[in-house]
Amino acid sequence: MNQVLLIFLPVLFALFVPLLYKTFSRIHTGWFVLLVPLTLAIYYARFIPNITEGPYTSTFYWVKSLDLSVTSYLDGLSLLFSLLITIIGSLVVLYSIFYLDRKKEQLHNFYFYLLMFMTAMLGVVQSDHLISLYLFWELTSISSFLLIGYWYNRDRSRFGALKSMMITVFGGLMMLGGFLLLAQAGGSYSIRELIANGSVIADSPYFIWMIVLILLGAFTKSAQFPFYIWLPDAMEAPTPVSAYLHSATMVKAGIYLVARLTPLFAVSEYWIWLVVLSGLITLFWGSFFSVKQTDLKGILAFSTVSQLGMIMAMLGAAGIAFHVESPQKTIFAFAAYAAIFHLVNHATFKGSLFMVAGIVDHETGTRDIRKLGGLMSLMPISFTIAAIGSLAMAGLPPFNGFLSKELFLTSMLSLKEFSLFNFSTWGPILPWVAFVASIFTFVYCLYFLYYTFMGKGNTSKLPKKPHEAPIGMLISPIILASLVVAIFFIPNVIGKYFIKPAVLAMQPQLYETIDDIPIHVQAWHGWTTELQMTIGIVVIGFLLFITLKKWQPIYRFVSEKWSLNGLYNRLMRFADVDSQKLSNLYMTGSMRHYLMYMFAFMVVAVISTLFMSNGFNYSTANTAEVGIFEIATLIVMIIGTLTVLIARTRLTAIIALGAVGYSVALFFIIFNAPDLALTQLVIETVSVALFLLAFYHLPKMSRHEERMPFKINNFLIALGVGVMVTLVALSAQSQKLLPSISQYYKDTVYTKAGGGNIVNVILVDYRGFDTLFEITVLAIAGMAILGMIKLRRPKKEKKTHETK
């Protein structure tokens, strides 16, 4: 219970944030908010030493009858993520205290959204129940939407917020579909139970669908190719948000999902191929296009995309561990270790880099790399942090990025050894892709560092006079940068307490305890292929960077129109403008057209149903015989009807309709319905009078009345409706399944109801309610008519028009 409550602690605290903001307006609200992630971080840190002794679960039932609960499930993997969220959360809140101005910004909104996001993210990584995982997942989308659009009076912010919302919610919905299929196949919503039940799920015919749908969710959230396009536009958010959401936490929700479900889905080759390929493509694509960017945060956004792809590729390789026997097993278990290790490293160096970008923006007034340069001597601390972060990202010693990059190359090289699932054919290409992508990674790291801090640069032209940031703003990036260096020297401590428990949670079938994971990371591991590749990366990358000005123009050939952003824009335009045009085509505003659609649809639906279900039936077995009166009346009625149709004047039409009405009354007499005949006669008389009244008052301008013009479309539709009614009536008439219930009325009308006129007794006694409401209808019609005639709103517009 405690554990579940702690998930909700941030959002509960958020309820008090507006109050704190209003009451203590002299103190920056961030100081209060800082308590929350710190408390949580300390609480979660207590689990570290004994996390391998088993998962800590706690359940809160939400709707028990539907088996809906919020279950907090803490094992190595979710603990690692929870710690990332709370620790980086604390640092980001601390940074934001100095980044956001107390007087100019609406801090209560900012911290409310941020705390909401924190709850959502903790919920995602700790949830064991699929539905609550989905709910927290969507809450991260919503709070991210709010945070990106924080400066809502800027167009770019709103555009970025909407774009990220559209893409991540699309993925979220797909994922929900996958979850429902999964729960259906496994018979449970609990991820633990589903994993235990894995073999049943793998036999499900919807197995592929689950994989594709759930991966769509993970790929959209983690900005994988081709869904990465929302991330660069999300850089319109305040920098603390970019550092927190869009580098360290939210974009790793997809990574978390893939890691969490690996034991379930890694038995499928589709899963492995999809994850590995999308990861490698994203890695290459992101690093290649990062060099094109001119905005500091743009470079970092593409680099995040690229690094996420790298982690994803390693997770895919980790899935292979379920298919091989030792000793190869160790090689692929290696990939899982490498993925988690790089995830931690990325969170540290990317967080610090974003904070540095924010500092540069804050102190110089611009983030445009073409205007920046030569800040090294003015901002030495920021430069040091940026250098540590960039070189770690590039994969150089003595920083943590070097270690995880080596592990990455090892796991990619080992893909060659794997023979199942066509890996022997395509596998050798994969390390080369990784190699090329790493070269570009190296190039953009230097690009970022050099053009911001080194070089000549004209510092006098900058919007603000640059100087070193206040110490408060530097604390968080300094802590992160020192972690970057520290992890390089103590990788195995981190490995023992953080990475191995997470690997154990990710590949539970393979190991009993963490001591079974035979990995010991060393900075110097001999003269291996990986090291040779790293040297190659550095050399080629350096050459490419020196010649950057010569080959950078190739990016101009990549047309904006044919890019993925162009595709997204066209899709949005289609959903908005083009669909409007499409609906304007048929929503003409003309009642005639709508009637035509309705009639045509009705005819097609009814006639096709009638014949497809063999409903049509015709027999004359049970019919009455035809008499001379009937024929005569029939002929009169047909003539009357046709006269209504072809009448030149409306008067003729009205009188012809009257004739039809009286003939109907005649029919009622012939068919022995005296009450009907009486009513019909009276009502027809009144109706004709009313028609004449209306005719008298109506169109004066069309005195020269003309015959109704013949329209073939209208006629065809009318004919169709007539045929439909005739067919349905004939087949209904020809197959009466049950005898009428009228015998009862005949038997009891006198004995029970005390009347002789069966029709009248039915109307007022057996079925008196019909009559009551029929009277009501008449009364309402009368009142409505009175209202229409008496109540009129004066036409103000026209009067003012006339006085003019």
Place this chain on the structure above:
Amino acid sequence: METLMVCLIGIFVVVATYLLLSKNLIRIILGTALLSHAVHLLILTIGEVKKGDVPLLKETPGPYTDALPQALILTAIVISFAVTAFLLVLAYRVYATNKTDNVEKLRGDEYE
């Protein structure tokens, strides 16, 4: 007899639908009136038109025709009359307000 009646009803429906699709308000109301005639006759036909006596106990010896469809039709006649009267006055008011009885011209604004 029923077959003939059904054919007649079919003709009624064709004409009524054709009138409903016209541009003139009065013609549309004529169409609804004709359509209600068609429906009344249809109820009668589907019920029972086999010759029987008028459903008045004590007055006629029987066997009687089915009285239930007659009761239903009686209700329907009154309701369709109420609706027709309402529509006619509505048409009159439409003309008084908009000076036209052409439905094609009565589209209203898009944001009205």
